[in-house]
Amino acid sequence: MISDVTSPPTAAPQVDTLRALFEQQRQHQPVLRRASATERGQRLRRLSDWIMVNRTAIQEAHYADFRKPAAETDLTEIWPTQGEIKHTLAHLKQWMRPRKVKTPLSLLGTTSWVQYEPRGVCLIISPWNYPFYLAVDPLISALAAGNCCIIKPSELTPHVAALLRRMVEEVFEPSEVAVVEGDKDVATALLQLPFDHIFFTGSPQVGKVVMRAAAEHLSSVTLELGGKSPVVVDETANLRDAAEKLIWGKCVNAGQTCVAPDYVLVQEKVQPALLAEMRTVIHQYYNPADAGVQESTSYARIVNGHHFARLAGLLEDAQAAGATIALGGSIDPDQCFIEPTVLTHVAPESRLMQEEIFGPLLPLVPYTTLQSAVEYINARPKPLAQYIFSRSRENQQYLLENVTAGGAAINETILHLAHAELPFGGAGNSGIGKAHGHFGFLAFSNEKGVLKQRLGRTGIKLMYPPYTPKVRGLINMLLKYL
Numbered sequence: 513m514i515s516d517v518t519s520p521p522t523a524a525p526q527v528d529t530l531r532a533l534f535e536q537q538r539q540h541q542p543v544l545r546r547a548s549a550t551e552r553g554q555r556l557r558r559l560s561d562w563i564m565v566n567r568t569a570i571q572e573a574h575y576a577d578f579r580k581p582a583a584e585t586d587l588t589e590i591w592p593t594q595g596e597i598k599h600t601l602a603h604l605k606q607w608m609r610p611r612k613v614k615t616p617l618s619l620l621g622t623t624s625w626v627q628y629e630p631r632g633v634c635l636i637i638s639p640w641n642y643p644f645y646l647a648v649d650p651l652i653s654a655l656a657a658g659n660c661c662i663i664k665p666s667e668l669t670p671h672v673a674a675l676l677r678r679m680v681e682e683v684f685e686p687s688e689v690a691v692v693e694g695d696k697d698v699a700t701a702l703l704q705l706p707f708d709h710i711f712f713t714g715s716p717q718v719g720k721v722v723m724r725a726a727a728e729h730l731s732s733v734t735l736e737l738g739g740k741s742p743v744v745v746d747e748t749a750n751l752r753d754a755a756e757k758l759i760w761g762k763c764v765n766a767g768q769t770c771v772a773p774d775y776v777l778v779q780e781k782v783q784p785a786l787l788a789e790m791r792t793v794i795h796q797y798y799n800p801a802d803a804g805v806q807e808s809t810s811y812a813r814i815v816n817g818h819h820f821a822r823l824a825g826l827l828e829d830a831q832a833a834g835a836t837i838a839l840g841g842s843i844d845p846d847q848c849f850i851e852p853t854v855l856t857h858v859a860p861e862s863r864l865m866q867e868e869i870f871g872p873l874l875p876l877v878p879y880t881t882l883q884s885a886v887e888y889i890n891a892r893p894k895p896l897a898q899y900i901f902s903r904s905r906e907n908q909q910y911l912l913e914n915v916t917a918g919g920a921a922i923n924e925t926i927l928h929l930a931h932a933e934l935p936f937g938g939a940g941n942s943g944i945g946k947a948h949g950h951f952g953f954l955a956f957s958n959e960k961g962v963l964k965q966r967l968g969r970t971g972i973k974l975m976y977p978p979y980t981p982k983v984r985g986l987i988n989m990l991l992k993y994l
């Protein structure tokens with residue numbers, strides 16, 4: 513049940529403590545605001561060093577929270593975080609530099625530029641599915657842009673949340689960065705404070721709650737949300753390659769990835785062949801010794817009993833509506849284990865096709881024409897990611913041009929989010945605003961437009977009141993020619 517922050521707070525006593533922390537950061541903000549690129553870079557280097565020294569502790573915390581394999585923690589939590597720091601260090605000076613803009617004829621004599629200033633004191637609320645990366649990645653952008661920050665990590669991954677708090681306590685002063693652990697009541701209390709920017713990563717439902725709270729103070733927001741990211745596999749696709757990438761994209765983090773392929777629209781003629789390739793690939797990745805996927809050390813677990821029951825419910829509901837389990841299907845509630853499971857004959861009205869799956873269940877939906885595939889996607893809210901498996905440039909172009917999504921990858925899954933030069937974020941229901949690299953820096957910056965005028969006689973003064981016929985004539989000329 514999602515609480516509404518506009519209702520009376522349930523965690524009132526906490527607000528005072530949080531307000532004191534917020535005020536402490538507000539007092540300190542001018543220091544960070546004035547910090548040079550070198551000083552900001554030093555903070556980021558300290559963070560990067562801490563991460564490398566504590567790499568094993570980071571892996572252990574993820575394993576404790578949902579048996580995430582250490583290699584996957586390296587690949588999907590530590591590597592992208594270090595990559596973001598490196599990219600930021602390489603470009604920060606240039607990003608901070610005021611950007612000169614051209615002067616139009618009508619403003620001749622002036623000079624203008626865009627100046628980047630920090631938003632101020634920011635709140636980062638992060639989810640549990642990539643609990644380290646999704647808390648630290650926005651922090652990197654926030655620090656690069658010269659902000660102070662309070663981070664509220666997810667309560668569903670408590671080991672990583674505690675580790676994040678320790679990291680922040682060891683690397684920063686509380687007046688710069690602080691971690692506040694807790695559940696939605698703590699988030700609700702934090703949301704009562706007049707933050708200058710709120711960076712929220714989580715579900716669309718809670719995103720709405722955050723945006724309502726932000727409206728109270730007119731705080732700006734970045735909302736990194738979720739949704740159903742579709743895949744199209746057409747008849748020209750290399751099916752082995754598509755299966756390898758799709759199964760990896762679906763099963764990394766046990767499918768608990770915001771940009772995981774949610775469902776696959778496959779050209780009906782190639783569905784049997786794709787299914788056969790998927791069978792081979794799942795075996796190769798997660799069951800090479802024939803001991804069963806549950807014995808694999810390369811496969812994570814569902815984060816908790818609640819999400820396990822949700823996914824088991826989706827599976828049951830889909831089967832009741834006529835779906836067939838084509839691959840996988842075994843589950844173990846004691847271990848929160850769900851095998852990679854591919855389904856066919858899925859009813860469009862079943863919950864599996866209505867809700868974001870966020871787990872290792874993959875429905876295959878056959879299509880006849882590309883146009884019908886596009887119509888199927890566009891009948892649903894705008895996705896966070898769109899995936900296209902095709903050798904046909906024409907089909908790739910058609911799908912890119914006719915579907916709106918936060919991002920897209922052609923003949924690949926997920927990797928677009930690892931490219932620091934690409935904006936990462938959603939569209940509509942899947943999010944507002946963009947993150948990563950320069951886009952993250954901009955999300956945490958106020959882009960101040962500055963115009964500098966000469967002293968004395970300037971063109972615009974000729975149009976000051978009183979609006980005599982001569983002045984109006986000049987205004988007419990301005991409208992016509994400039």
Ligand code: NAD
Nearest residue numbers: 515638639640665666695696699714715718736737738770
């Ligand atoms: P969630 O929305 O349940 O929780 C996210 C955060 O919000 C947590 O810290 C939680 O404590 C807090 N929260 C929960 N209820 C709240 C309330 N009423 N008021 C204020 N804060 C509240 O999301 P989740 O289950 O942690 O994560 C899964 C969702 O996040 C999926 O929809 C997924 O697609 C999305 N996601 C998006 C991205 C992205 O980059 N776009 C990345 C990861 C996850």
